Each structure stands twice: as structure tokens, then as C-alpha cells.
Amino acid sequence: MGRAGVPIISVTHGGDQRHNDGGRQAMARGARWAVGTTAVLLVLGAGGYAVADAYDVAPGRLTLASPPPTPAPFPTADVAPAPDVAAVLGELDPQAPLPSGEAVAALAATAVADPRLGSSTTVVVTDVLTGQVIADVGGRQPQEPASTTKILTAAAATEVLGPDATLxxxxxxxxxxxxxxxxxxxxxxxxxxxxxxxxxxxxxxxxxxxxxxxxxxxxxxxxxxxxxxxxxxxxxxxxxxxxxxxxxxxxxxxxxxxxxxxxxxxxxxxxxxxxxxxxxxxxxxxxxxxxxxxxxxxxxxxxxxxxxxxxxxxxxSMREIVRLTVQESENTIAEVLGRLVAIATGEAASFEGATRAVVGTVAGLGLDTTGTVIADCSGLAAGSRIPADLLVDVLVLAGSPAHPELLPVVDDLAVGGWTGTLLDRFGQGPARGLVRAKTGSLPGVTSLAGTVLTQGGRLLAFAVMADATGAVGQDRPRAAIDELVTRLAAVPPAAAG
Structure with missing residues (x-):
């Protein structure tokens, strides 16, 4: 069980236990943040912290925007205890009911229309085991990804460099x-x-x-x-x-x-x-x-x-380095990973070579990278464009038993309410401990891509990308996204027959 009794699900392939103390390291960093908030404010000032939050490098919720409205209550669903950290993907029951396509589509449409997410939002939700797309609103439209770019970088590094390589x-x-x-x-x-x-x-x-x-x-x-x-x-x-x-x-x-x-x-x-x-x-x-x-x-x-x-x-090890990069949204190390991928694939070890190598490696996995352009490998530079369905496709591929080498791309993402940049999100409600995701934040951009285990036992991959939120800070857009993902965890199953 997780911190304060919060259940945590981890996805692995049959019998292959791929866990170590990366979660504890990220939790320790989170604890330092909790203790050091006053120091942060003294050194950077409240505005400086808000900037850090906007650039997806602080787990906090400070913002200069008006307080968000009180959200609608979460669905009242019993929280089934999630398996402890030793759960395996092969044990996810293929007979577990798929969520209602109509209900998921309605949730996606509601999110896209939510004014807190601005005027340019895309949503894709896919069942990991079958690859069935359950909801797709604008999923082929390239969006500013912010730090969800790191999902592509992590996939490329894991594929090309392997989990055991060291520097x-x-x-x-x-x-x-x-x-x-x-x-x-x-x-x-x-x-x-x-x-x-x-x-x-x-x-x-x-x-x-x-x-x-x-x-x-x-x-x-x-x-x-x-x-x-x-x-x-x-x-x-x-x-x-x-x-x-x-x-x-x-x-x-x-x-x-x-x-x-x-x-x-x-x-x-x-x-x-x-x-x-x-x-x-x-x-x-x-x-x-x-x-x-x-x-x-x-x-x-x-x-x-x-x-x-x-x-x-x-x-x-490379597994540990990639884990730190995606859990803590470490920009510098994401750029290093991109350059190492470039070297391994015969590209120049520069920004240009790294971005080509990362996108090329993802395309080499058989995924459609049409419309994908990245300005760097961390998502810090403006100007990148990634379709939401590509992020979801990477996550589905990484969760497939056919690609066990990519499993860390899903397994090592931050856990809601527990680690990294999700330390203070999804701490309550039916999604607690059941969301693994990569955050993305830039001024005017808020995104989240990852997986959520439904109360019916289906593992869903999702991406929500909003790149025209306006100068409202991160609290309001994040609240809208978190409501969507929480409701995905509690979505009812499809009607029988």
C-alpha cells in the first residue's frame, strides 16, 4: 500500500518484476518540497514559484489567477483496493468490462468544452489491452505538448539505449x-x-x-x-x-x-x-x-x-535515469537522453540531431508521427507539436506484452498523489493511486498523458492537451483535467450485450 494507505497499481509483464526504490527517491524530493516551501518563496518570491509551476518543474499549485470555481463532486464510487506494487499486466483480466463508450465520449466532449481548458483542447482515451480507441476528440491535431514531450524522449531512450546502460x-x-x-x-x-x-x-x-x-x-x-x-x-x-x-x-x-x-x-x-x-x-x-x-x-x-x-x-542505470526524468520532469536530463539517442542512431549529438533521432525512433516503432515536430527533447522550448493520439499510441505500445522492453515508459511515470509532479494531484477520489502520467505545463499550455485503472479493472491510456488556456495559471486547467481522469476511473461499464 502507498503513503497514508493510498493504494498503488504498477503494471509489469508476467513474472517480470521491474521495481526498485525510484518511487521512494521521488517521494523524498516531494517531502523536501513540502518542508522547503517557505524557502522557495523567500528565494524566488511568490511570482517566481508561480513561474516554476507554470513550467512544470514545481509540484505546487500556486498561481496568480483567480481561485477556480468549486468543482462538481466526484462520482461516488467505492475505491477498490489496488494491487500492491507487484501487480503484473498479465493479471489484468481481459474479461474485465470495457467502460461505456458513450460515457467516455461524453466525458471527453465535456472536457473539450470546459472553459477552464480554453479554446483548443484534444482528448484521446484507448484501452491498453486491446488498443481499442474509446474516445477521440481531435486526436490527430498536433498540439503544443509542453513536458509530455518527455514521453517520446523516454520511449526513444528506452528503446535505443536499453535499461541497463550506464554513462x-x-x-x-x-x-x-x-x-x-x-x-x-x-x-x-x-x-x-x-x-x-x-x-x-x-x-x-x-x-x-x-x-x-x-x-x-x-x-x-x-x-x-x-x-x-x-x-x-x-x-x-x-x-x-x-x-x-x-x-x-x-x-x-x-x-x-x-x-x-x-x-x-x-x-x-x-x-x-x-x-x-x-x-x-x-x-x-x-x-x-x-x-x-x-x-x-x-x-x-x-x-x-x-x-x-x-x-x-x-x-x-538508464532505467533509473529515465525514471527520474519523467517523474520529476527533469529538463536537462531529457536533453541529455535525446543526444544519447542521437549518437546511438547515427545523428549529430546536437539539439537538431536529438529531436530528429527521438521522432525517428518513435516512428521506427511503427507509430504514426505525422504532424509531430519537437523543438527540444524536454518540452521547455515553445514550438513543438505532437498529436494526442501519438502520446496515447506510445503508452499503449509500452503496455503491450509484445514490447516488454518499453514497459518502463508506462511503469515509471509519476503516480497520482504519490510521486514526482503528481505528488499533490489525485490524492482523493476513485483515481487515487491508480493514475500514472506525465504532466505538461507552459504558459497557456496544460497537458496530461498516462494511464488510469478503472474501477472495473480496465487499464486505459489517455492524453488531454490544452494549448490555448490563456493567462490563467495552471490551477484551473489542471482541475478540469483531473476531474476528467478521476471520472474515467469511475466510469461505468458498457451495457451487456
Whole structure:
């Protein structure tokens, strides 16, 4: 059972248990938010927090908009206890009744007409087991997706990179007296020792420095120059669609960084202007503390092929990295994932190459990507367009027993009332613990895509995309979407016969 007795359903394929402590990590982050609300307001001000909320990086509900009207009461349905976290997709009863198509269509139509969602809303609802589309209102119309873009990025990364891959940060000897720090894509390094229980901070620069210092001092070397090879990624590190003040929500994309480029422990601290160079400077300090003096400042250079490796540290697994990205809507790491997909598929490791690679990989799964254009891999930049039915198609495919490799795309989404950006949503009513979804928020844009288990036992994939909500903040549109999804959980079954 979940927090405070809230039931949680997790979808896996027969006998294949794919769970670890990612939920606890996300819950811990949520707890830090709950404790640190006052600090957030003191540092950013109420307006700053509202901006963070609007950009889908804060789980809170602060807004400058007028309070929403009191919603209609939720349907009075008994909340059947959901299976504990060990439930498997194969145990979802194919004989469980499909929800009433008329009822679902009416709910979708009501949502599209809801003034809280503005003038441009699309809704798609599909049964995961059969792929039967139950409701489709404008599902082929490309919409501004905001952070639901990360569903495509997560699917592409899971498909191409696999769940067990890790990212290596190493130091090699380029020449006598010259060593080079080589970035392998890990922007979640710890400045100190690595933490085997963490995702952000699994690999530590202090551990790397200890390895390197041991190798050098054993060879009688106590003084070196330090190079930095961050050539894994190419092109600009800052997307032209990002505003300068977005540096509270995303870092310049680099081949390595400490703590996703944060300049302090505050979750919305500004990011380092050059995260890779800052990591190299930290390594130099750590080497000095271990008896190896670094002469001068680190300088960029390309490590020679075949250079002797002096030390290396490994990131968390790709499964864990993708989970953190979708649960916490981590923009920087989504961009890193896109570039890694680009490298794996032969594209340039740039913004342009990453977006091509992500959409191309999704198309390669046999899905229709017509009309899909993404400006980045996180959804932070304006200008992306994704049809709601593509998001649903990805979720249905990921939940299919024919594609067990994609299961994490569904299984690792934030859980309503429990983790990540859904921490404070769906905490009550028949959908509690039964919604797994990716949020999407930009000014004027609110979206949600994921799965919900009905009270009748059917797993439904859904996407709701509203990209013309106006300057009303996020509370009102989110309330409208949450009402729709809650009612989907309680929708009556289709009439027999």
C-alpha cells in the first residue's frame, strides 16, 4: 500500500518484476518540497514559484489567477483496493468490462468544452489491452505538448539505449604529466563521493579523483596539467527557444556536470554557465587534496584514442535515469537522453540531431508521427507539436506484452498523489493511486498523458492537451483535467450485450 494507505497499481509483464526504490527517491524530493516551501518563496518570491509551476518543474499549485470555481463532486464510487506494487499486466483480466463508450465520449466532449481548458483542447482515451480507441476528440491535431514531450524522449531512450546502460566519466593520461577528464554524458555527478542509492549523484568526482591520484602517485607523479574533453555532444549547449531566465529550470547541455549544473542545493538555483568546466575545476581541487597538484586551469582538449585510463566512475542505470526524468520532469536530463539517442542512431549529438533521432525512433516503432515536430527533447522550448493520439499510441505500445522492453515508459511515470509532479494531484477520489502520467505545463499550455485503472479493472491510456488556456495559471486547467481522469476511473461499464 502507498503513503497514508493510498493504494498503488504498477503494471509489469508476467513474472517480470521491474521495481526498485525510484518511487521512494521521488517521494523524498516531494517531502523536501513540502518542508522547503517557505524557502522557495523567500528565494524566488511568490511570482517566481508561480513561474516554476507554470513550467512544470514545481509540484505546487500556486498561481496568480483567480481561485477556480468549486468543482462538481466526484462520482461516488467505492475505491477498490489496488494491487500492491507487484501487480503484473498479465493479471489484468481481459474479461474485465470495457467502460461505456458513450460515457467516455461524453466525458471527453465535456472536457473539450470546459472553459477552464480554453479554446483548443484534444482528448484521446484507448484501452491498453486491446488498443481499442474509446474516445477521440481531435486526436490527430498536433498540439503544443509542453513536458509530455518527455514521453517520446523516454520511449526513444528506452528503446535505443536499453535499461541497463550506464554513462562513464573517466580520466586518461594523454601524455606524461597531462591527464584529461572525459565526459560520457553524466550530468548528475556528485562533487564528493558517489552514493549507490542515488540517481543524481551515483558517480562521484571524489571517487574518481581517488582512483587517479592513486595511479599517479604509484608512478611517482605528483604534478600534472588537466585537460577537459567534453566533445561527446556537439552544437550549441543552449537551445534558441529557451529564455535566459530558463536557467533555473535547465542547464547548458554538457557531456558532464555536477548535480545537473546547479549552483546551490536549492532546487531552482541558477545553473552553471559552463557545467563541464566547473566539473573539471572540482576534479582539480579533489586531486590537490589527494597529493596531486594541478598546474594552471583546466583547458579543453580532445583525449587521444588509446590513452591509458587512470580511473572511471559509472552513472545510475538508464532505467533509473529515465525514471527520474519523467517523474520529476527533469529538463536537462531529457536533453541529455535525446543526444544519447542521437549518437546511438547515427545523428549529430546536437539539439537538431536529438529531436530528429527521438521522432525517428518513435516512428521506427511503427507509430504514426505525422504532424509531430519537437523543438527540444524536454518540452521547455515553445514550438513543438505532437498529436494526442501519438502520446496515447506510445503508452499503449509500452503496455503491450509484445514490447516488454518499453514497459518502463508506462511503469515509471509519476503516480497520482504519490510521486514526482503528481505528488499533490489525485490524492482523493476513485483515481487515487491508480493514475500514472506525465504532466505538461507552459504558459497557456496544460497537458496530461498516462494511464488510469478503472474501477472495473480496465487499464486505459489517455492524453488531454490544452494549448490555448490563456493567462490563467495552471490551477484551473489542471482541475478540469483531473476531474476528467478521476471520472474515467469511475466510469461505468458498457451495457451487456
Amino acid at each position: 562513464t566519466t573517466s580520466v586518461v593520461q594523454a601524455a606524461p604529466g597531462t591527464i584529461v577528464l572525459v565526459g560520457g554524458g553524466d550530468m548528475m555527478l556528485a562533487a564528493g563521493a558517489g552514493d549507490p542509492a542515488a540517481v543524481n549523484g551515483r558517480a562521484g568526482l571524489a571517487d574518481l579523483a581517488a582512483q587517479v591520484a592513486q595511479a599517479l602517485t604509484a608512478a611517482g607523479v605528483t604534478q600534472v596539467t588537466l585537460g577537459l574533453d567534453d566533445t561527446l555532444f556537439t552544437g550549441p549547449s543552449w537551445n534558441p527557444g529557451w529564455a535566459p531566465d530558463h536557467n533555473r529550470y535547465v542547464a547548458p547541455i554538457s557531456a558532464l556536470a555536477i548535480d545537473i549544473g546547479h549552483t546551490s542545493d536549492h532546487p531552482y538555483s541558477v545553473r552553471q554557465p559552463d557545467p563541464a568546466l566547473e566539473a573539471a575545476r572540482q576534479l582539480a581541487r579533489a586531486l590537490g587534496e589527494r597529493g596531486v597538484a594541478v598546474v594552471g586551469d583546466p583547458v579543453r582538449m580532445t583525449a587521444p584514442e588509446g590513452a591509458t585510463r587512470l580511473g572511471a566512475v559509472e552513472s545510475a
